[in-house]
Amino acid sequence: MLAELFLDASRACRVHSPLTHTLLVSAADDLTRGGVTARVMAGAQCDRHGTVPGLRFAGALHRLVLEGRAPALARHYPTVGGEPDLGRLWDDALPVLEEHADELRFLVTSTVVQTNEPGRSAPLFGGLQTATHLAAAEAGRRATFPVRLLEVGASGGLNLRPHRIAYVVDGVAAGDPGSPFELDPKWTGRPPVDVRHPLRLVRRAGCDLDPVDVTTEDGRLHLSSFVWADQLHRFRRLQAAIDLARLDPVPVQRATGPEWLADQLAQPERDVLTVVWHSVVWQYASPADRAMGRAILADAAARATPQAPLALLVYEPRRTHRTDPYEFQLLLKLWPAGVSLRLGSGAGHGIPFTWDTAPWT
Template sequence: MLAELFRQSARDCAGASPLTSTLLAAASADLDSGGPTRRVMANAERARAGDVPALRFAAAVHRVVLEGRAPALAAHYPTVGGSPELGALWADARGVVEEHADELRALVDTTTVQTNEPGRSGPLFGGLHTATALAAAAAGRRTPFPVRLLEVGASGGLNLRPHRIAYLHGDRVFGDPGSPLRLDTGWSGEPDGDLDRPLRLVGRGGCDPNPVDVSTVDGRQHLLSFVWPDQRERWTRLGAALDLAAVDPVPVRRAPASEWLGEQLARPERDVLTVVWHSVVWQYASAAERAAGRAVLASAAERATAAAPLALLVFEPRRGHDPALPHEFQLLLKLWPAGRSLRLGAGGPHGTPFTWESAPWV
């Protein structure tokens, strides 16, 4: 079962990361044969697909490489200046797995998958503009609402700075042109709303069951280790987001989403659009926690008013219509008390590219 989960993960990332795919395919065979990978994964024998044990294994190996303790394997990893030779990859990786088995097992046992992908700020930025415009129209306001942004499953909080990013769309730049994080949105079309009008964020916060302190070396290395090593654009983007976080810290509290949201949404805030946001998180939450979160949001929606509106803005995988693509990543918006429920578009799992196409969310 565990080896098959590794093989499935290898297939899933084959097109996006040949290095990770090759590593996981070889590790699956090593599991079958009783090699050192079995020792590393000893406590994950009964892992579920949702636990993504293979990606935790790949991140643990990457972490050892990033820390400069696997020089032969580092020669294959572009994140430390290497160039992959896939045919020789496992021969070098197997020695690292064997030498560092106990440490790798501890990393696999104690970490959760946390890509905290800053590319998803692209859809968030556009979705916020749409939400503020629709809420303002419903309230009869001439100008958009300022935003209080609440993120559940925030990890290191890297997507809590949508107003501090430079968004590149053709020959135009939206957001903060001077930002160290320049995001090529890959947009097809544009969201509704005046993108040239600056977003006003008057409050930001997040929660996570296992928050990452990105002000520390350990926290940075943790997030960097989950980037597939041959995805250089994502690596550069994450580094820039971490640099931005260093000069604009936002707290992320260790708490269940339902508990934290219950506190944050206890009272509506007048003249502010409160936006609850999450991205590629819901699949990792338990059924009980999802139900509790929905109940908290439903209660808050009943208290929302035209002058103190509430929005839910999520970027999550949903079943698509194309059999070749069992899931597509959709940006979905609900607004209360306006009663709007929209599918704003869909894109890649890391937020780019993205196609804007507004339709009812059903």
Template sequence: MLAELFLEASRGCRTWSPLTHTLLVSAADDLARGGITTRVMAGAERDPRGTVPGLRFAGALHRLVLEGRAPELAAHYPTVGGRPRLDRLWEDALPVLHEHTDELNALTSGTVVQTNEPGRSGPLFGGLHTATRLAADAVGRRTAFPVRLLEVGASGGLNLRPHRVAYRVDDEVLGDRYSPFALDPSWTGRPEVDLRDSLRLVRRAACDLNPVDVSTEDGRLHLSSFVWGDQPERWDRLQSAIDLARLDPVPVRRATGPEWLAEQLARPERDVLTVVWHSVVWQYVSPADRAMGRAVLAEAASRATPMAPLALLVYEPRRAHTAYEFRLLLKLWPAGVSLCLGTGAGHGVPFTWDTQTWN
């Protein structure tokens, strides 16, 4: 079973990360033969699919590489200046697995996969502009609503400052042109609103079951370890987002989503658009918490007013034919707006804007 989960994870990164794909296929074979990987992953034999044990394994190895404690393996990782040699990768990984068996077991058993992809700030930026404009139009307001942004499953909170990012779109820089985090969102099309208008976030709050403090070196290493080791562009994007987060801190509270959200939405806020946002977390939420979260949101939506509107903005995978696509979905109360704003890659980059009715 565990070997099958490793192979499943390997298929998900085959196109994007040959290094991670090769590592997981080799580890799956080693698991099937009862090799050293069985000791590294001891205790994970019955882990559910959603915990992605293969990516926890890859992240644990990458962390040792980032800490400079696996030099021969590091030679394969572009994130530390290496160059992959896939035919030798497993051969150089084996000594690390033997030398650090107990530590790797502790890392894989004591962590959860948290990519916290800052590329998703691109869809969020356009989605917030769309939501604020539509909420304003619904009441005949000339200027867009300011935003109270509430993120569920925020991890390190790297997507809590979409107004502080410099977005390079065509020959234009949108957002904060002086930001230390410059993002090419690789958009096809644009939202049907003026992105040069000021996006005002007046309050931000977030929760996560396992929040990451990116102001610490441990927090930086934790998130960095889950970047696939042969994706230097994605790596650089994460480091820039962490630098911005350290300049503009927003604490992430340790809490379950439904209970935290019920507290945050207890009272509508006048003259502010409250936006509940989450991205690629729904698959990790239990059925009970999903149902509770829907109920909390429905109750809050019933209390929303034209001058205290509420929006749900999510970037989550949906099955389309034989594969998954990531959709940016917007609901707005009491205006009754329900739209799919576009689709993109899991990391938020690239993204195609194409507004359709969301049923």
């Protein structure tokens, strides 16, 4: 039932975004009673859990606020200078839903959730450093490999420039100290290698079913709308990442993951470490695409050599037996070295992160 999916999404943000939690709980109740939310969500009644219709609903409302077209609701949204009054939030949302029901329905049904969270570049950076050192050791090289980074489900491509970010760890900057985008990764522990070593990315490419052009205002608004509006630190981080992306553009190709990956991995590249990367996209992929992607990667892994190595580096939620049913884990496989590691775990947005290297089983 759609109302249950809204409540599922509300539970995920209860601690970190009281505004989104309150909005979704109220919307779920309105759905059950057949209120205006049911009109806004018409056509989404059969959506599966992984498409998170509740967050698409919240994102559509946030976009109207960011565009300055819902002033009464905007007073609750810190991203435009507001201060949430949770007791009045739904009362102020209802007139907006009534006035813009058709437009909101179009936004909800025509978009997918794309957080494209740049905070995930922090664990990616440490994971890439680890992969380059391990691949060099396997090949008997003194210098680490340059990297060809391939991102599946890249959205706006904000995580395709991890080497262009300044990571400030205990007052020391790694990555690019001169970057306009400074990031505190909030690490507990450290990667198993020295991250101060220069990371060389010689080629970068990404694909997405619905790529976002962050050089446009529409693209900026689209990604910004999916940030929970009372998480100003994430909103500001996203704006900094977009500014960096505009200075260092990397086009994202419209394509399915398996089709694109097969083309990218058709031939191994000597003296380059090829890294396939994805973060929080697995839930959106169909079972058929997942199976095809695994087969394509396995075929490429079989052709990898010590001088043309291949790595898979992912940051995805995995089921656990702990109180929280999911844990976001950074996982690394490296071929032909046979490395399979769980490098650590962290928040869904990549920050904070705890490094704790163990076998990936």
